[in-house]
Amino acid sequence: MVHIIIKGTKMKKLSLMIIGLGMLLASPMPAFAKVNIFACAPEWGALAKEIGGDKVDIYNASNANQDIHHMRAKPSLLAAMRKADLVICSGASLEIGWLPILLNKAGNNQVQDGGIGSIMASDYVPLLEVMQNVDRSMGHVHPEGNPHVHLDPNNIALVSKVIAERLSEIDSSHSSYYEARQSSFDENWAKAVTQWETQAANLRGANVVVYHKSWTYLLNWLGIQAVASLEPKPGIPPNASHLEKVLQDIQGKNIKGILIAPFENEKGAKWLSEKANIPIIKLPFTVGGNNQATDLKIMFDDTLNRLNNID
Numbered sequence: 150m151v152h153i154i155i156k157g158t159k160m161k162k163l164s165l166m167i168i169g170l171g172m173l174l175a176s177p178m179p180a181f182a183k184v185n186i187f188a189c190a191p192e193w194g195a196l197a198k199e200i201g202g203d204k205v206d207i208y209n210a211s212n213a214n215q216d217i218h219h220m221r222a223k224p225s226l227l228a229a230m231r232k233a234d235l236v237i238c239s240g241a242s243l244e245i246g247w248l249p250i251l252l253n254k255a256g257n258n259q260v261q262d263g264g265i266g267s268i269m270a271s272d273y274v275p276l277l278e279v280m281q282n283v284d285r286s287m288g289h290v291h292p293e294g295n296p297h298v299h300l301d302p303n304n305i306a307l308v309s310k311v312i313a314e315r316l317s318e319i320d321s322s323h324s325s326y327y328e329a330r331q332s333s334f335d336e337n338w339a340k341a342v343t344q345w346e347t348q349a350a351n352l353r354g355a356n357v358v359v360y361h362k363s364w365t366y367l368l369n370w371l372g373i374q375a376v377a378s379l380e381p382k383p384g385i386p387p388n389a390s391h392l393e394k395v396l397q398d399i400q401g402k403n404i405k406g407i408l409i410a411p412f413e414n415e416k417g418a419k420w421l422s423e424k425a426n427i428p429i430i431k432l433p434f435t436v437g438g439n440n441q442a443t444d445l446k447i448m449f450d451d452t453l454n455r456l457n458n459i460d
Contacts, residue, residue, distance in 0.1 A: 183203075183204060183205055183206045184201060184204060184205045184206070184234045184235060184316060184319055184320050185205075185206050185208065185229075185232050185233050185234045185235070186201065186205050186206065186207050186208065186233065186234070186235045186236075186237060187208050187210060187229050187230055187233035187235070187236045187237070187260070188207055188208065188209050188210065188236075188237050188238075189210050189211065189217065189236070189237065189238035189239060189243075189244050189248065190209070190210070190211050190217055190238070190239060190299075190435060191209050191211065191212060191213055191435045191436040191437050192299040192305075192435045192436055192445065192448075193237040193238065193239070193270065193299070193308075194207045194208075194209040194237075194436070195436040195444055195445050196237075196305060196308060196309055196312060196445060197235075197237055197312055199309070199330070199334050199444075199445065200309055200312045200313050200316060200327060200330050200331050200334060201312075201316055201327065201330070202326070202330055204316075204320065204323050204326060204327070205316070208229040208233070210226050210229070212437055213411050213412070213433065213434065213435045213436065213437040213438040213439075213442075214411050214412050215412055216412045216413075217239075217243060217244060218243065218246065218384070219246065220244075220246065220247050221246075221247055222247040222248075222250040222251050222254070226247070226251055227251055227254055227255060230251045230252065230254075230255040230257060230260070231255045231256065231257055232257075233255075233257060233259075233260050233266065234259065234260075234266055234319050234320075235260065235266045235267075235268065235312075235315055235316070235319060236252075236260040236266060236267050236268065237268045237270070237312065238268070238269055238270070239269070239270050239271055239296045239297070239298060239299070240269025240270060240271035240272055240293075240296060241269075241271035241276065241293040241294050241295070241296035241298075242292075242293060242296065243271075243296035243297075265315065265318055265319060266315070266319065268308070268311055268312065268315060270298050270299070270304070270308045270311075271293065271294065271296055271298055273307050273308055273311050274298045274301075274304040274307050274308065275304075276293065276294025276295065276298070277294060277295050277365050277366060277369060278294055278295040278362070278365060279292070279293065279294040280292045280294075295362060295365045295366065297362075297363050297364070297365065297366055298366055299366075299435070300363075300364060300365075300366040300367035300370075300434075301366035301367065301369065301370040302338065302341070302342050302345065302370070302449055303342065303370070304366065305338065305445060306335060306338050306339070306342075309331055309334055309335065309338070310331060310335070312331075313327045313328060313330070313331035338446075341446055341449070345449055345450075345453050348453050348457065349371050349453055349456070349457070351457070352371050352372070352373055352405075352456055352457065353371065353372035353373070354372060354373075354374070355373045355374070355403075355405045356373075356374050356376045356399075356402055356403060356404050356405060357373055357374070357375055357376070357404065357405050357406055357407070357408050357430075358375070358376065358377045358378070358379065358395065358399065358404060358406075358407045358408070358421065358427070359375045359377075359378050359379070359407075359408045360378065360379045360380065360387075360407070360408065360409055360410065360413045360414075360417070360418060361378065361379075361380055361383060361384075361410075361413065362375075362378065362383060363410055363413075363434065364408050364432075367452070371456075373405075376398070376399060376402060376404070377395045377398050377399055378395075379391075379392065379395065379407070379417045379418060379421070386414065386417075387416075387417030392417055392420055392421060395421060396421060396424050396425060399425060399427075404425065404427045405428075405430075405456075405459060406427060406428045406429065406430035406456075406459050407421060407422060407427055407428070407429050407430065408430050408432060409429055409430070409431045409432070410431075410432065410434040410438070411431070411433065411434060411438045411439070412434075415429065415431075428459050430455055430456065430459055431455075432451075432452050432455055432456075433448050433451055433452060435448065436448050439451065
């Protein structure tokens with residue numbers, strides 16, 4: 150054993166510093182800092198917050214008033230991508246115009262496609278409207294399938310499990326926290342889905358007109374039929390001749406309403422509404438789509454209320 154004799158005030162201060170350093174080195178390392186999550190759309194940011202709680206920081210790349218098809222790879226998005234631990238997007242080419250640019254320029258290996266920090270929601274749910282032999286003449290279509298998967302709440306439940314698993318891998322020190330939050334969310338979400346399906350039973354078989362095929366998963370879940378679209382082709386704005394055709398096509402059909410998202414131009418919908426005496430139903434589409442839709446559950450609550458309250 151080595152005995153050290155400390156004499157004098159200066160030596161005592163040095164001794165205290167050495168002891169303090171030794172205690173610091175001997176103590177456990179701090180837990181993983183908050184997980185930085187880059188969410189391409191508000192619905193995925195909201196879902197990540199449900200699972201991650203106070204262990205995550207969310208950056209939403211878009212808001213409810215933006216059409217995610219037409220976003221640009223801005224410097225602010227690039228800065229957020231560089232520090233992201235986990236990226237959550239819809240996939241199925243929805244973000245094809247800007248996400249690959251960000252991933253390429255960010256130099257963040259963890260969040261590249263196929264990495265631990267990359268979740269494309271469409272990879273984990275049953276896809277609708279998968280297409281073969283696609284060409285540009287068909288408009289803005291997604292051959293992999295319709296990417297707006299969040300509008301079926303059953304898909305939300307599936308993606309929540311993936312988020313919990315990835316968070317547990319990235320931040321293993323809090324894995325039990327993420328698992329517990331996901332389990333609680335799953336239980337409460339299942340009850341909400343049952344309630345919504347009971348509430349929407351009278352909507353089954355109803356006919357609607359849509360602006361764009363944004364609502365495919367919602368309508369499929371509820372058993373509602375989209376009998377016409379205001380766009381002549383996906384991504385092509387309504388024109389007079391097509392609107393006249395839609396007006397003729399819906400004659401004699403009992404149309405419940407015209408579905409519009411917050412970012413869609415209402416001009417064509419207003420024309421058809423006046424000509425055919427059909428109400429416009431403006432649904433939130435995502436979290437933040439109106440003042441009521443402050444989280445995922447309230448978004449679906451509000452959507453069902455709006456659909457049910459139109460005669």
